[in-house]
Structures are given as C-alpha cells and as structure tokens.
Amino acid sequence: NAGVTQTPKFQVLKTGQSMTLQCAQDMNHNSMYWYRQDPGMGLRLIYYSASEGTTDKGEVPNGYNVSRLNKREFSLRLESAAPSQTSVYFCASRENSPLHFGNGTRLTVT
Amino acid sequence: DQQVKQNSPSLSVQEGRISILNCDYTNSMFDYFLWYKKYPAEGPTFLISISSIKDKNEDGRFTVFLNKSAKHLSLHIVPSQPGDSAVYFCAASPLGANSKLTFGKGITLSVRP
Numbered sequence: 001n002a003g004v005t006q007t008p009k010f011q012v013l014k015t016g017q018s019m020t021l022q023c024a025q026d027m028n029h030n031s032m033y034w035y036r037q038d039p040g041m042g043l044r045l046i047y048y049s050a051s052e053g054t055t056d057k058g059e060v061p062n063g064y065n066v067s068r069l070n071k072r073e074f075s076l077r078l079e080s081a082a083p084s085q086t087s088v089y090f091c092a093s094r095e096n097s098p099l100h101f102g103n104g105t106r107l108t109v110t
Numbered sequence: 111d112q113q114v115k116q117n118s119p120s121l122s123v124q125e126g127r128i129s130i131l132n133c134d135y136t137n138s139m140f141d142y143f144l145w146y147k148k149y150p151a152e153g154p155t156f157l158i159s160i161s162s163i164k165d166k167n168e169d170g171r172f173t174v175f176l177n178k179s180a181k182h183l184s185l186h187i188v189p190s191q192p193g194d195s196a197v198y199f200c201a202a203s204p205l206g207a208n209s210k211l212t213f214g215k216g217i218t219l220s221v222r223p
Binding site for chain 1: 116215
C-alpha cells in the first residue's frame with residue numbers, strides 16, 4: 001500500500017517549457033488535491049477534484065491545468081512554466097478522512 | 111486575506127519541556143481543525159484534529175485546545191522530543207466530509223537535546 005505517489009521527485013524547467021506532474025493514489029479515495037508550498041506561504045490549494053470527472057479551481061489556479069484521468073490519478077500540467085512557479089508541489093487525497101499527502105515534486109523554473 | 115494564521119514562524123524548546131504552537135483563524139464557518147507535521151523532503155502527515163463541538167482533544171503526547179469564541183487553537187506537545195523537530199501546519203475547514211482545507215503558513219519547531 002503506497003498511499004499517494006508523485007512523480008517526478010525533482011524537475012528543472014526553462015521558462016516557457018511545459019510539463020505534467022503525475023499523482024496516483026491506491027486508497028480508493030474520491031477526492032484529490034494539488035497544493036504548492038512556498039517559503040513563508042504555507043500550503044496553497046491549486047486545484048482539486050471532488051470525484052472522478054470533476055475538477056475545480058482552488059486558491060492559486062492561474063498557469064495550471066489539471067486532469068482527473070480516473071479515480072486513482074490526478075495530474076497537474078504547466079503549459080508554459082514561469083519562474084514564479086518554482087515551488088514544491090504536493091498531491092493529496094481523502095475520503096471522509098484527513099488529507100493524505102504524497103512526498104512532493106520539487107520544481108525549479110529558470 | 112489570510113484565514114488561518116500562525117504568527118510565530120519558529121519555536122525552540124528544550125527536550126522534555128512543553129511545546130505550545132498557536133493558531134488563529136478568522137472564518138467563523140470553520141468547524142474542523144487539524145494539525146499536520148512535516149519533515150524535510152516529505153509530505154505533511156496528519157497529527158491530530160478537533161471539531162468545534164469539543165474544546166480539547168488528546169492523543170498521547172499531543173493535545174489540541176480550541177477556544178471558539180477567541181477563534182484560537184493551540185497544540186501542546188508534552189514532553190517534547192528531538193524527533194518532534196519539524197514544521198507544523200494548522201489547517202481548518204467548514205463541516206463536510208471532504209470540505210477544502212485552508213492551511214496556515216507553518217511553524218518550525220526545534221527541540222534541543
């Protein structure tokens with residue numbers, strides 16, 4: 001039972017490049033979330049998916065898109081990366097429980 | 111507008127003593143409160159929670175106190191251990207099984223041996 005798995009663990013992008021952050025959970029949770037963590041800013045919600053087939057914007061959605069591919073997988077896409085998107089990204093899931101987090105993807109945009 | 115505030119960025123305590131981490135909130139719709147602990151290079155892990163119908167919840171060395179009239183909660187760790195050194199996030203949400211959580215900025219706790 002791996003919980004929430006995020007790939008990759010680290011990534012460096014140049015400004016304007018695109019990439020997709022992958023997240024998968026094996027706990028059969030309906031709800032999945034993407035957060036970013038920045039120094040002095042805590043955890044801020046980017047997008048979430050309350051159930052398969054639905055997605056909604058969180059607090060800081062600009063510059064991101066998401067896909068809830070199936071119940072297990074929820075991906076986050078940066079179409080044109082900017083230095084302001086340098087951050088640590090956490091995926092999480094829940095089902096009538098506290099959030100379960102993955103170990104994060106550290107993204108640097110130069 | 112920051113709805114969950116952790117105004118102290120860091121706290122240092124001696125091993126064996128009490129650690130008290132504070133959190134304030136502004137949204138009166140919040141009814142469920144949680145503390146998460148985060149070690150470097152790992153994701154946050156759930157520590158303890160409390161709903162608004164209670165004013166205290168205890169789990170081993172960890173106790174969370176809620177003062178709803180003051181919109182204030184605190185996490186007490188007794189006794190503190192070096193392994194407790196981590197970043198602690200306070201989070202809150204309205205009632206509802208899968209309501210969105212709002213997090214504070216976190217407090218870095220250092221427990222000195």
